[in-house]
Amino acid sequence: xxRVILVNLIRFIVLIFLQVFLLKNMGYYNLxxxxxxxLFILLLPFKIPNGLLFLLAFFTGLTVDVFYDTLGLNAxxxxxxAFVRIIFISLTVQRDGFDNEPDPSLGIMGxxxxxxxxxxxxxxxxxxxxxxxxFSFYEFGYTLLRVIFSSLFTVILMLLAEFIFFRKKMx
Amino acid sequence: MRNVWIFxxxxxxxxxxxxxxxxxxxxxVNNNSYQRASTLNSSNQxxxxxxxxxxxxxxxxxxxxxxxxxxxxxxKLKAALKESYFNDSIVQGEVKDSVKLQQYTYIVxxxxxxxxxxxxxxxxxxxxxxxxxxxxxxxxxxxxxxxxILNVSPNFSTxxxxxxxxxxxxxxxxxxIGSLIWGEGNYDSRLAILKDIPNHVSVKKxxxxxxxxxxxxxxxxxxxxxxxxxxxxxxxxxxxxIQLSTDFSTLQYVYVVNxxxxxxxxxxxxxxxxx
Numbered sequence: 001x002x003r004v005i006l007v008n009l010i011r012f013i014v015l016i017f018l019q020v021f022l023l024k025n026m027g028y029y030n031l032x033x034x035x036x037x038x039l040f041i042l043l044l045p046f047k048i049p050n051g052l053l054f055l056l057a058f059f060t061g062l063t064v065d066v067f068y069d070t071l072g073l074n075a076x077x078x079x080x081x082a083f084v085r086i087i088f089i090s091l092t093v094q095r096d097g098f099d100n101e102p103d104p105s106l107g108i109m110g111x112x113x114x115x116x117x118x119x120x121x122x123x124x125x126x127x128x129x130x131x132x133x134x135f136s137f138y139e140f141g142y143t144l145l146r147v148i149f150s151s152l153f154t155v156i157l158m159l160l161a162e163f164i165f166f167r168k169k170m171x
Numbered sequence: 172m173r174n175v176w177i178f179x180x181x182x183x184x185x186x187x188x189x190x191x192x193x194x195x196x197x198x199x200v201n202n203n204s205y206q207r208a209s210t211l212n213s214s215n216q217x218x219x220x221x222x223x224x225x226x227x228x229x230x231x232x233x234x235x236x237x238x239x240x241x242x243x244x245x246x247k248l249k250a251a252l253k254e255s256y257f258n259d260s261i262v263q264g265e266v267k268d269s270v271k272l273q274q275y276t277y278i279v280x281x282x283x284x285x286x287x288x289x290x291x292x293x294x295x296x297x298x299x300x301x302x303x304x305x306x307x308x309x310x311x312x313x314x315x316x317x318x319x320i321l322n323v324s325p326n327f328s329t330x331x332x333x334x335x336x337x338x339x340x341x342x343x344x345x346x347x348i349g350s351l352i353w354g355e356g357n358y359d360s361r362l363a364i365l366k367d368i369p370n371h372v373s374v375k376k377x378x379x380x381x382x383x384x385x386x387x388x389x390x391x392x393x394x395x396x397x398x399x400x401x402x403x404x405x406x407x408x409x410x411x412x413i414q415l416s417t418d419f420s421t422l423q424y425v426y427v428v429n430x431x432x433x434x435x436x437x438x439x440x441x442x443x444x445x446x
Contacts, residue, residue, distance in 0.1 A: 072198030
Protein backbone atom coordinates (compact mmCIF):
# COMPACT_ATOMS: atom_id res chain seq x y z
CA UNK A 1 0.00 0.00 0.00
CA UNK A 2 2.71 2.42 1.00
CA ARG A 3 4.68 1.51 -2.08
CA VAL A 4 1.70 2.31 -4.32
CA ILE A 5 1.34 5.76 -2.75
CA LEU A 6 5.07 6.44 -3.11
CA VAL A 7 5.15 5.33 -6.75
CA ASN A 8 2.14 7.49 -7.60
CA LEU A 9 3.55 10.46 -5.72
CA ILE A 10 6.82 10.25 -7.64
CA ARG A 11 4.92 9.78 -10.88
CA PHE A 12 2.77 12.80 -10.07
CA ILE A 13 5.77 15.03 -9.38
CA VAL A 14 7.69 13.86 -12.42
CA LEU A 15 4.71 14.22 -14.77
CA ILE A 16 3.73 17.68 -13.49
CA PHE A 17 7.34 18.76 -13.72
CA LEU A 18 7.58 17.48 -17.29
CA GLN A 19 4.30 19.05 -18.20
CA VAL A 20 4.81 22.54 -16.86
CA PHE A 21 8.49 22.99 -17.57
CA LEU A 22 9.02 21.03 -20.77
CA LEU A 23 5.81 20.19 -22.58
CA LYS A 24 4.29 23.61 -21.96
CA ASN A 25 6.86 24.95 -24.37
CA MET A 26 6.22 22.24 -26.92
CA GLY A 27 3.53 22.06 -29.50
CA TYR A 28 2.90 22.25 -33.18
CA TYR A 29 1.52 25.72 -33.93
CA ASN A 30 -1.05 25.52 -31.17
CA LEU A 31 -2.60 22.69 -33.18
CA UNK A 32 -1.02 19.74 -31.40
CA UNK A 33 -0.40 20.50 -27.72
CA UNK A 34 0.56 17.56 -25.50
CA UNK A 35 -0.90 17.07 -22.03
CA UNK A 36 1.09 14.14 -20.75
CA UNK A 37 0.29 14.79 -17.07
CA UNK A 38 -3.04 12.95 -17.45
CA LEU A 39 -0.99 9.76 -17.54
CA PHE A 40 -0.94 10.09 -13.77
CA ILE A 41 -4.73 9.78 -13.61
CA LEU A 42 -4.66 6.99 -16.16
CA LEU A 43 -2.19 4.96 -14.13
CA LEU A 44 -3.90 5.26 -10.76
CA PRO A 45 -4.70 1.79 -9.37
CA PHE A 46 -7.93 0.04 -10.30
CA LYS A 47 -9.10 -0.21 -6.72
CA ILE A 48 -9.03 3.48 -5.96
CA PRO A 49 -12.41 4.72 -4.63
CA ASN A 50 -14.34 6.98 -6.95
CA GLY A 51 -14.30 9.88 -4.53
CA LEU A 52 -10.54 9.76 -4.13
CA LEU A 53 -10.09 9.38 -7.87
CA PHE A 54 -12.14 12.49 -8.53
CA LEU A 55 -10.33 14.40 -5.80
CA LEU A 56 -6.91 13.43 -7.17
CA ALA A 57 -7.92 14.18 -10.74
CA PHE A 58 -9.32 17.53 -9.73
CA PHE A 59 -6.20 18.53 -7.83
CA THR A 60 -3.90 17.29 -10.57
CA GLY A 61 -5.80 19.45 -13.02
CA LEU A 62 -5.76 22.34 -10.60
CA THR A 63 -1.99 22.05 -10.13
CA VAL A 64 -1.45 22.22 -13.87
CA ASP A 65 -3.91 25.10 -14.08
CA VAL A 66 -1.94 27.06 -11.54
CA PHE A 67 1.11 26.83 -13.76
CA TYR A 68 -0.84 27.44 -16.94
CA ASP A 69 -2.80 30.39 -15.50
CA THR A 70 -6.05 28.77 -16.57
CA LEU A 71 -7.67 28.11 -13.22
CA GLY A 72 -10.40 25.50 -13.48
CA LEU A 73 -9.82 24.56 -17.09
CA ASN A 74 -7.67 21.46 -16.61
CA ALA A 75 -9.54 20.69 -13.40
CA UNK A 76 -12.79 20.44 -15.35
CA UNK A 77 -11.16 18.34 -18.06
CA UNK A 78 -9.63 16.03 -15.45
CA UNK A 79 -12.96 15.62 -13.66
CA UNK A 80 -14.49 14.48 -16.92
CA UNK A 81 -11.46 12.27 -17.50
CA ALA A 82 -11.98 10.61 -14.13
CA PHE A 83 -15.62 10.00 -14.97
CA VAL A 84 -14.76 8.47 -18.33
CA ARG A 85 -12.09 6.35 -16.67
CA ILE A 86 -14.62 4.95 -14.19
CA ILE A 87 -17.07 4.12 -16.97
CA PHE A 88 -14.42 2.62 -19.22
CA ILE A 89 -12.93 0.44 -16.51
CA SER A 90 -16.31 -0.74 -15.27
CA LEU A 91 -17.14 -1.75 -18.83
CA THR A 92 -13.91 -3.55 -19.73
CA VAL A 93 -12.33 -4.89 -16.53
CA GLN A 94 -13.62 -7.27 -13.88
CA ARG A 95 -12.34 -5.75 -10.67
CA ASP A 96 -12.53 -8.92 -8.63
CA GLY A 97 -10.16 -10.77 -10.95
CA PHE A 98 -7.00 -9.30 -9.41
CA ASP A 99 -5.11 -10.51 -6.43
CA ASN A 100 -2.50 -7.82 -5.84
CA GLU A 101 -3.80 -4.29 -6.67
CA PRO A 102 -2.64 -3.98 -10.25
CA ASP A 103 -2.36 -0.68 -12.17
CA PRO A 104 -3.91 -0.10 -15.54
CA SER A 105 -0.48 0.05 -17.17
CA LEU A 106 0.74 -1.15 -20.53
CA GLY A 107 2.85 -3.98 -19.10
CA ILE A 108 -0.01 -5.46 -17.13
CA MET A 109 -3.07 -4.89 -19.30
CA GLY A 110 -1.51 -5.48 -22.69
CA UNK A 111 -0.94 -3.20 -25.64
CA UNK A 112 -4.36 -3.43 -27.24
CA UNK A 113 -6.33 -2.64 -24.11
CA UNK A 114 -3.95 0.12 -23.07
CA UNK A 115 -3.94 1.97 -26.37
CA UNK A 116 -7.72 1.85 -26.50
CA UNK A 117 -7.91 3.06 -22.92
CA UNK A 118 -5.39 5.86 -23.56
CA UNK A 119 -7.06 7.06 -26.75
CA UNK A 120 -10.56 7.18 -25.29
CA UNK A 121 -9.51 8.95 -22.10
CA UNK A 122 -7.13 11.36 -23.77
CA UNK A 123 -9.69 12.28 -26.38
CA UNK A 124 -12.39 12.98 -23.81
CA UNK A 125 -9.97 15.04 -21.71
CA UNK A 126 -8.75 17.07 -24.66
CA UNK A 127 -12.24 17.57 -26.02
CA UNK A 128 -13.38 19.16 -22.77
CA UNK A 129 -10.13 21.07 -22.40
CA UNK A 130 -10.15 22.68 -25.82
CA UNK A 131 -13.88 23.27 -25.92
CA UNK A 132 -13.77 25.04 -22.58
CA UNK A 133 -10.71 26.95 -23.64
CA UNK A 134 -12.40 28.23 -26.79
CA PHE A 135 -15.63 28.57 -24.80
CA SER A 136 -17.83 28.69 -27.86
CA PHE A 137 -18.90 26.41 -30.65
CA TYR A 138 -17.77 28.97 -33.13
CA GLU A 139 -15.24 27.32 -35.49
CA PHE A 140 -15.86 24.01 -33.79
CA GLY A 141 -14.16 22.25 -36.69
CA TYR A 142 -10.86 23.89 -35.82
CA THR A 143 -11.30 23.01 -32.15
CA LEU A 144 -12.00 19.42 -33.11
CA LEU A 145 -8.88 19.37 -35.26
CA ARG A 146 -6.84 20.60 -32.30
CA VAL A 147 -8.41 17.92 -30.11
CA ILE A 148 -7.52 15.16 -32.56
CA PHE A 149 -3.95 16.26 -33.20
CA SER A 150 -3.26 16.95 -29.53
CA SER A 151 -4.73 13.60 -28.56
CA LEU A 152 -2.45 11.87 -31.05
CA PHE A 153 0.55 13.75 -29.69
CA THR A 154 -0.35 12.94 -26.07
CA VAL A 155 -1.04 9.28 -26.77
CA ILE A 156 2.29 8.90 -28.57
CA LEU A 157 4.08 10.46 -25.60
CA MET A 158 2.18 8.16 -23.23
CA LEU A 159 3.20 5.09 -25.19
CA LEU A 160 6.78 6.30 -25.20
CA ALA A 161 6.70 6.78 -21.43
CA GLU A 162 5.07 3.41 -20.90
CA PHE A 163 7.62 1.63 -23.06
CA ILE A 164 10.49 3.35 -21.27
CA PHE A 165 9.20 2.18 -17.88
CA PHE A 166 8.00 -1.13 -19.24
CA ARG A 167 7.47 -3.77 -16.59
CA LYS A 168 6.34 -7.11 -17.78
CA LYS A 169 3.96 -8.56 -15.29
CA MET A 170 1.56 -11.32 -16.06
CA UNK A 171 -1.99 -11.10 -14.80
CA MET B 172 -34.49 9.10 2.07
CA ARG B 173 -32.58 5.84 2.25
CA ASN B 174 -33.39 5.13 -1.35
CA VAL B 175 -32.00 8.50 -2.33
CA TRP B 176 -28.72 7.71 -0.59
CA ILE B 177 -28.61 4.31 -2.28
CA PHE B 178 -29.28 5.94 -5.61
CA UNK B 179 -26.57 8.54 -5.07
CA UNK B 180 -23.98 6.01 -3.90
CA UNK B 181 -24.80 3.71 -6.78
CA UNK B 182 -24.18 6.42 -9.31
CA UNK B 183 -21.60 8.22 -7.22
CA UNK B 184 -19.26 8.72 -10.18
CA UNK B 185 -21.81 10.81 -11.97
CA UNK B 186 -22.61 12.98 -8.98
CA UNK B 187 -18.93 13.40 -8.22
CA UNK B 188 -18.44 14.47 -11.82
CA UNK B 189 -21.18 17.05 -11.49
CA UNK B 190 -19.73 18.40 -8.24
CA UNK B 191 -16.17 18.67 -9.51
CA UNK B 192 -17.25 20.01 -12.87
CA UNK B 193 -19.30 22.72 -11.22
CA UNK B 194 -16.37 23.63 -8.96
CA UNK B 195 -14.00 23.82 -11.94
CA UNK B 196 -16.52 25.81 -13.87
CA UNK B 197 -16.91 28.33 -11.10
CA UNK B 198 -13.13 28.61 -10.86
CA UNK B 199 -12.88 28.91 -14.60
CA VAL B 200 -15.43 31.66 -14.93
CA ASN B 201 -14.34 33.59 -11.88
CA ASN B 202 -10.64 33.51 -12.49
CA ASN B 203 -10.18 33.73 -16.23
CA SER B 204 -11.00 36.99 -17.88
CA TYR B 205 -11.61 35.42 -21.27
CA GLN B 206 -14.18 32.92 -20.07
CA ARG B 207 -15.80 35.55 -17.87
CA ALA B 208 -16.15 37.93 -20.77
CA SER B 209 -17.32 35.03 -22.89
CA THR B 210 -19.97 33.96 -20.40
CA LEU B 211 -21.33 37.45 -20.17
CA ASN B 212 -21.09 37.64 -23.90
CA SER B 213 -22.97 34.47 -24.57
CA SER B 214 -25.69 35.38 -22.11
CA ASN B 215 -25.81 38.82 -23.63
CA GLN B 216 -26.04 37.20 -27.00
CA UNK B 217 -28.96 35.14 -25.82
CA UNK B 218 -30.74 38.17 -24.41
CA UNK B 219 -29.79 40.19 -27.47
CA UNK B 220 -31.17 37.59 -29.83
CA UNK B 221 -34.41 37.45 -27.90
CA UNK B 222 -34.72 41.21 -27.98
CA UNK B 223 -33.96 41.23 -31.68
CA UNK B 224 -36.68 38.72 -32.42
CA UNK B 225 -39.24 40.61 -30.36
CA UNK B 226 -38.18 43.82 -32.05
CA UNK B 227 -38.58 42.24 -35.45
CA UNK B 228 -42.09 41.30 -34.50
CA UNK B 229 -43.09 44.62 -32.99
CA UNK B 230 -41.62 46.38 -35.99
CA UNK B 231 -44.41 44.90 -38.05
CA UNK B 232 -47.02 46.15 -35.65
CA UNK B 233 -45.54 49.63 -35.74
CA UNK B 234 -45.17 49.61 -39.50
CA UNK B 235 -48.20 51.83 -39.97
CA UNK B 236 -47.05 54.58 -37.66
CA UNK B 237 -43.49 54.27 -38.94
CA UNK B 238 -44.81 54.73 -42.45
CA UNK B 239 -46.80 57.76 -41.38
CA UNK B 240 -43.81 59.37 -39.78
CA UNK B 241 -41.65 58.60 -42.81
CA UNK B 242 -44.26 59.99 -45.12
CA UNK B 243 -44.50 63.13 -42.99
CA UNK B 244 -40.75 63.46 -43.09
CA UNK B 245 -40.78 62.93 -46.84
CA UNK B 246 -43.37 65.63 -47.24
CA LYS B 247 -41.27 67.97 -45.11
CA LEU B 248 -38.19 67.25 -47.17
CA LYS B 249 -40.08 67.57 -50.41
CA ALA B 250 -41.38 70.96 -49.29
CA ALA B 251 -37.77 72.06 -49.06
CA LEU B 252 -36.99 70.94 -52.58
CA LYS B 253 -36.57 73.36 -55.46
CA GLU B 254 -39.48 71.82 -57.29
CA SER B 255 -41.92 72.68 -54.53
CA TYR B 256 -41.46 76.42 -55.00
CA PHE B 257 -43.91 77.82 -57.41
CA ASN B 258 -42.38 78.58 -60.76
CA ASP B 259 -43.78 81.91 -61.85
CA SER B 260 -42.09 82.30 -65.18
CA ILE B 261 -44.36 82.07 -68.17
CA VAL B 262 -43.09 81.27 -71.59
CA GLN B 263 -45.66 81.93 -74.21
CA GLY B 264 -44.53 80.87 -77.59
CA GLU B 265 -45.48 83.97 -79.46
CA VAL B 266 -44.43 84.48 -83.00
CA LYS B 267 -44.36 88.05 -84.29
CA ASP B 268 -45.67 87.95 -87.79
CA SER B 269 -46.89 91.06 -89.50
CA VAL B 270 -48.61 89.19 -92.29
CA LYS B 271 -50.68 86.92 -90.13
CA LEU B 272 -52.44 87.89 -87.00
CA GLN B 273 -51.59 85.65 -84.12
CA GLN B 274 -54.68 83.90 -82.89
CA TYR B 275 -53.40 81.33 -80.46
CA THR B 276 -50.73 81.39 -77.77
CA TYR B 277 -49.96 78.52 -75.49
CA ILE B 278 -49.27 78.53 -71.79
CA VAL B 279 -47.37 75.52 -70.61
CA UNK B 280 -48.54 74.07 -67.34
CA UNK B 281 -47.67 71.16 -65.17
CA UNK B 282 -50.34 68.82 -63.90
CA UNK B 283 -50.44 68.76 -60.13
CA UNK B 284 -53.47 66.58 -59.66
CA UNK B 285 -55.60 64.45 -61.89
CA UNK B 286 -58.08 61.66 -61.97
CA UNK B 287 -58.86 59.31 -64.81
CA UNK B 288 -60.90 56.55 -63.25
CA UNK B 289 -63.91 58.54 -62.08
CA UNK B 290 -67.12 59.06 -63.94
CA UNK B 291 -66.29 62.76 -64.18
CA UNK B 292 -62.60 63.43 -64.23
CA UNK B 293 -60.78 66.66 -63.46
CA UNK B 294 -57.20 67.81 -63.77
CA UNK B 295 -55.48 70.52 -61.75
CA UNK B 296 -52.59 72.48 -63.21
CA UNK B 297 -50.17 74.90 -61.64
CA UNK B 298 -51.14 77.91 -63.71
CA UNK B 299 -53.92 80.32 -62.86
CA UNK B 300 -55.36 83.74 -63.48
CA UNK B 301 -52.01 85.38 -62.69
CA UNK B 302 -50.60 83.65 -65.72
CA UNK B 303 -53.42 84.67 -67.96
CA UNK B 304 -55.62 81.64 -67.79
CA UNK B 305 -59.32 82.24 -68.04
CA UNK B 306 -62.34 80.06 -67.63
CA UNK B 307 -63.33 78.16 -70.76
CA UNK B 308 -59.92 77.94 -72.42
CA UNK B 309 -59.00 74.76 -74.19
CA UNK B 310 -56.25 72.53 -72.94
CA UNK B 311 -54.16 70.32 -75.17
CA UNK B 312 -51.17 68.08 -74.74
CA UNK B 313 -48.36 67.37 -77.11
CA UNK B 314 -50.34 64.45 -78.51
CA UNK B 315 -53.93 65.54 -78.44
CA UNK B 316 -56.58 67.43 -76.61
CA UNK B 317 -57.07 67.27 -72.85
CA UNK B 318 -60.07 69.31 -71.79
CA UNK B 319 -61.49 72.69 -70.93
CA ILE B 320 -60.53 75.07 -68.13
CA LEU B 321 -63.30 74.91 -65.57
CA ASN B 322 -62.24 77.08 -62.66
CA VAL B 323 -59.36 79.45 -62.13
CA SER B 324 -57.64 80.61 -58.99
CA PRO B 325 -54.63 82.96 -58.92
CA ASN B 326 -52.11 80.11 -59.09
CA PHE B 327 -54.08 77.06 -60.13
CA SER B 328 -56.70 76.01 -62.59
CA THR B 329 -58.90 73.01 -62.79
CA UNK B 330 -59.62 71.36 -66.08
CA UNK B 331 -62.77 69.57 -66.93
CA UNK B 332 -61.11 66.66 -68.58
CA UNK B 333 -62.19 65.16 -71.85
CA UNK B 334 -63.03 62.21 -69.67
CA UNK B 335 -66.13 63.91 -68.30
CA UNK B 336 -69.78 63.25 -68.97
CA UNK B 337 -70.53 66.87 -69.78
CA UNK B 338 -67.61 67.52 -72.06
CA UNK B 339 -68.59 68.08 -75.64
CA UNK B 340 -65.91 68.84 -78.14
CA UNK B 341 -66.44 69.60 -81.74
CA UNK B 342 -64.49 67.13 -83.82
CA UNK B 343 -64.13 66.52 -87.50
CA UNK B 344 -63.55 63.39 -89.47
CA UNK B 345 -63.19 63.61 -93.23
CA UNK B 346 -64.45 67.20 -93.05
CA UNK B 347 -67.65 66.13 -91.31
CA ILE B 348 -68.30 67.73 -88.00
CA GLY B 349 -69.37 65.64 -85.10
CA SER B 350 -69.41 65.86 -81.35
CA LEU B 351 -66.90 64.08 -79.21
CA ILE B 352 -68.24 62.71 -75.95
CA TRP B 353 -67.05 60.43 -73.25
CA GLY B 354 -69.01 58.34 -70.82
CA GLU B 355 -72.43 56.83 -71.50
CA GLY B 356 -71.29 53.31 -70.86
CA ASN B 357 -67.71 53.87 -71.84
CA TYR B 358 -65.42 54.65 -68.95
CA ASP B 359 -62.13 53.66 -70.53
CA SER B 360 -59.67 56.53 -70.35
CA ARG B 361 -58.30 55.61 -73.77
CA LEU B 362 -61.58 55.61 -75.65
CA ALA B 363 -64.16 58.23 -76.59
CA ILE B 364 -67.22 58.27 -78.79
CA LEU B 365 -67.86 60.48 -81.79
CA LYS B 366 -71.49 61.29 -82.34
CA ASP B 367 -73.56 63.15 -84.85
CA ILE B 368 -71.74 61.94 -87.94
CA PRO B 369 -74.46 61.16 -90.47
CA ASN B 370 -74.96 57.70 -91.86
CA HIS B 371 -74.00 58.52 -95.37
CA VAL B 372 -70.46 59.60 -94.51
CA SER B 373 -67.98 56.88 -95.19
CA VAL B 374 -65.56 56.46 -92.32
CA LYS B 375 -63.02 53.73 -92.02
CA LYS B 376 -61.18 52.19 -89.16
CA UNK B 377 -57.99 54.17 -88.60
CA UNK B 378 -59.31 57.47 -89.86
CA UNK B 379 -57.89 60.49 -88.12
CA UNK B 380 -60.24 62.55 -85.99
CA UNK B 381 -59.20 66.16 -85.54
CA UNK B 382 -60.55 69.26 -83.91
CA UNK B 383 -62.90 71.25 -86.09
CA UNK B 384 -61.77 74.73 -85.18
CA UNK B 385 -65.33 75.65 -84.18
CA UNK B 386 -64.66 75.53 -80.51
CA UNK B 387 -61.81 76.43 -78.21
CA UNK B 388 -59.17 74.48 -80.02
CA UNK B 389 -57.27 75.38 -83.15
CA UNK B 390 -58.46 73.43 -86.16
CA UNK B 391 -56.65 70.29 -87.20
CA UNK B 392 -55.39 69.13 -83.85
CA UNK B 393 -55.30 65.37 -83.59
CA UNK B 394 -57.80 63.83 -81.23
CA UNK B 395 -57.50 60.17 -82.04
CA UNK B 396 -58.14 57.45 -84.54
CA UNK B 397 -61.30 55.53 -85.23
CA UNK B 398 -61.24 52.00 -83.89
CA UNK B 399 -64.83 50.96 -84.38
CA UNK B 400 -67.62 52.20 -86.53
CA UNK B 401 -71.13 51.03 -87.07
CA UNK B 402 -74.78 51.93 -87.21
CA UNK B 403 -77.02 51.58 -84.28
CA UNK B 404 -80.36 50.16 -85.22
CA UNK B 405 -82.78 52.82 -86.40
CA UNK B 406 -80.40 55.64 -85.87
CA UNK B 407 -79.46 58.07 -88.57
CA UNK B 408 -76.07 58.71 -87.11
CA UNK B 409 -72.97 56.58 -87.03
CA UNK B 410 -71.70 55.14 -83.82
CA UNK B 411 -67.96 55.73 -83.86
CA UNK B 412 -65.46 54.74 -81.25
CA ILE B 413 -62.19 56.61 -81.08
CA GLN B 414 -58.88 55.65 -79.60
CA LEU B 415 -57.70 58.89 -78.00
CA SER B 416 -54.18 59.95 -78.84
CA THR B 417 -53.74 61.61 -75.45
CA ASP B 418 -52.63 59.15 -72.82
CA PHE B 419 -54.31 60.56 -69.74
CA SER B 420 -52.66 58.15 -67.37
CA THR B 421 -49.15 59.38 -68.10
CA LEU B 422 -49.98 62.98 -68.82
CA GLN B 423 -47.70 65.46 -67.07
CA TYR B 424 -47.50 68.69 -69.04
CA VAL B 425 -50.32 70.40 -70.86
CA TYR B 426 -50.68 73.54 -72.94
CA VAL B 427 -53.47 75.95 -72.29
CA VAL B 428 -54.71 77.41 -75.52
CA ASN B 429 -55.10 81.14 -75.31
CA UNK B 430 -57.31 82.26 -78.13
CA UNK B 431 -56.45 85.91 -78.56
CA UNK B 432 -59.49 86.49 -80.70
CA UNK B 433 -62.02 84.69 -78.55
CA UNK B 434 -63.03 87.89 -76.79
CA UNK B 435 -63.86 89.53 -80.06
CA UNK B 436 -65.72 86.45 -81.26
CA UNK B 437 -67.72 86.13 -78.06
CA UNK B 438 -68.61 89.76 -78.10
CA UNK B 439 -69.87 89.47 -81.63
CA UNK B 440 -71.77 86.27 -80.95
CA UNK B 441 -73.39 87.64 -77.83
CA UNK B 442 -74.90 90.41 -79.92
CA UNK B 443 -76.81 87.72 -81.81
CA UNK B 444 -78.52 86.61 -78.66
CA UNK B 445 -79.51 90.04 -77.48
CA UNK B 446 -80.94 91.01 -80.78
